[in-house]
Amino acid sequence: MTEESLETYLRARRDAGRALLVPYVTGGLTDDWLAYVRAYADAGADAVEIGLPFSDPMLDGGTIQEASDRALRRGVTPDRLLDEIASAAVEVPLVVMTYSNIVFRAGAKAFCARLAEAGVSGLVVPDVPHDEAGSLSVAATAAGIDLVLLAAPSTPPARLRSIAEESRGFIYGVTVMGTTGERASMPDSARSVAARLRELTTRPVLLGFGISTPEHAVEACRHADGVVVASALMRRVLDGATPAEVGSDVAAIRRALDTQVTASADALRQALGNEGR
Template sequence: MNLLPGVARGRKALVPYLTGGITADWTDYLHAFEAAGADAIEIGLPFSDPMLDGVTIQQASDHALARGATVASILADLAATRVGVPLVVMTYANLVVRAGPAAFCARLAEAGVSGLLVSDMPVDEVAEVEQAAADAGLALILLVAPVTTDERLAEIARRARGYLYAISVMGTTGERATLAGSAATLAARAKAVTDLPVLVGFGISGPAQAAEAGQVADGVVVGAALMRRILDGATPGELGVDLAAMRAALD
């Protein structure tokens, strides 16, 4: 499944992240992101123990859970929302396993989701989810890290669908002042073993970092910087302006 057709035409992909249920009007941010030039949108399902996420997205997740957001409520909101770019759900294995991979993936597809990223599930354990995602027509997004060995990188690239997510640092998500030097090395290694778009994430916090990452990868994922703005009260329109600046920097 080609989630990012613009990449084949030379466009750098911009994939913003949004914690589902973070505000009462959270789906309005989806429309703002689309209008600002997002190529796809990653939606995080709030989880009580988000081990891959740093302080900002942990706070966003806590905020959504305190509002009463659930997997069911988020998927119902998505099913009632029409967005013209692919939606990718980012979640943790606990939520997938508890529902059962087949049932979970079917629910995502019914809500209009196109891709799935299970951030804490290693490739060695992904077979059942891989099959369930394929059966539901979902692209299974997989992660690679700076410490991923060449052999493991090739295996992950072979099994990934949609795009390959290259995390720029060994650590959690979060805003950072500069793009890690390991991002360029990892992006080059990943691009050497896959025809999928390779997107860099973790620490993309503004237009300059987006442009720098776009020089070495096929696009970027930006999350914590946007969630910080929402937690600080930014409206969909204001966040759309921020994202449009990143779009311009990538272009």
Template sequence: MIETHLRRRRSEGRSLLVPYVTGGIRADWIDYLTAYARAGADAIEIGLPFSDPILDGPVIQEASGRALRRGVTVRGLLDEVAAVRIDVPLIAMTYYNLVVHRGAADFCRDLAAAGIHGLIVPDLPIDESASLAEAAAAAGVDLTLLAAPTTSAERLAEIAAASRGFVYAVSTMGTTGAQFAASGGRLAADLRQLTDRPVLLAFGVATPDDALTAVQSADGVVIGAALMRRVLEGGTPDELGATVAGLRKALDLDAGRLPDGARP
């Protein structure tokens, strides 16, 4: 479902925009989903907080810590998502510990029942992903795999073939919130030679200029830490929606989809 939607958006000449929110970061966190959707997001990534992340930098760590201190649980977050209608696809990002705790099949069925049809598990290597990939496919959930600038050519081909929804290209070796790196562009270009599946570039994409640089080689971008920094500083759903709308407008102007000065 995620892949079909993103392919269709891409075929319209659109650079794909996937903003992120940490589930439960605030009591009104669901309002960020609706604000992102109204602002032109093509899909939305929801972080399911975990106490011991290995891929997240200080901003996402603090966002997850704040959510956990509020007492959020995966079950509670999914119940909140299930209670609203969001008009773009939703993708969960979390760590394998939470998947194993629930059991892969039940975890994926829970996601689908809540209306989430994409899953990213950054600490799950492709070598050990077969059972989760099977459970995800059975539940109608696209399991997206990550590729890094240091990934070997052989392994890159395996990831491109096995990933579903899109391929998540990490711009730099480091954690979320790192500075955007040119190595990400080379990685995205290599992946696009290996697959027709959408390739989205993440890590360090913080500004419209970063996004425009990224889509010279990728089909779109995932933006997380820059948005969560704003939320941690008190940014409201409307304010974050305006930020996403600005990114959307920049990407559309670059693609020639909007006349200069038009509203996104």
């Protein structure tokens, strides 16, 4: 786990020309769930999002719900998972995603301090609206945790500006009006939300919800700074794929993004060369 803030780390990578890749795993889904975190890091992830399972994950579709249910049936708890996260020993930032019930049951200050002790760099709490996140934002900042806010395709301009200003780490652009889940194609709304956000901020903008294939990731990164990939990977784990196999899936996305970045850079150099003739 890096000692830099999540935002500093991601900005540096983005500014160096890298498309950002943040894969997700449900904490406690399997006995060896941390092996998936390490496989993601080895495969070229820029950060890893870890879900703390909750019994009523309202923003998650069927796949993540199934993963959360399976983890909860194994008896996992937030404290136990944070103890395990502390031993992860990876060199990329870790971002915890969970729901407000878990955060506020412990108390925002105590929860964020606990994240910091475990070496976590960022926090996503999708059921806390940004205009109700004051105490959580204060607690996160005090603990050195970047509180990541979400922006949807329907977010009105004034609210979008506030989210862009107040989010830390990155801004999580939601591609669709719906829950998480695998999808066959990238919706037009993904391009729209990314473009609107990038007009408002230099903070990294990552798109998530339905990014299921390397092709989706490449398309998303034509408009945003990176992607979060969740349900497609969790479906593989639920179906029995090993850490090495799911790591290979992440590596395939990484290769596709790197190839696209290289091709774009080559095209730009060629265009500039032609202008100079």
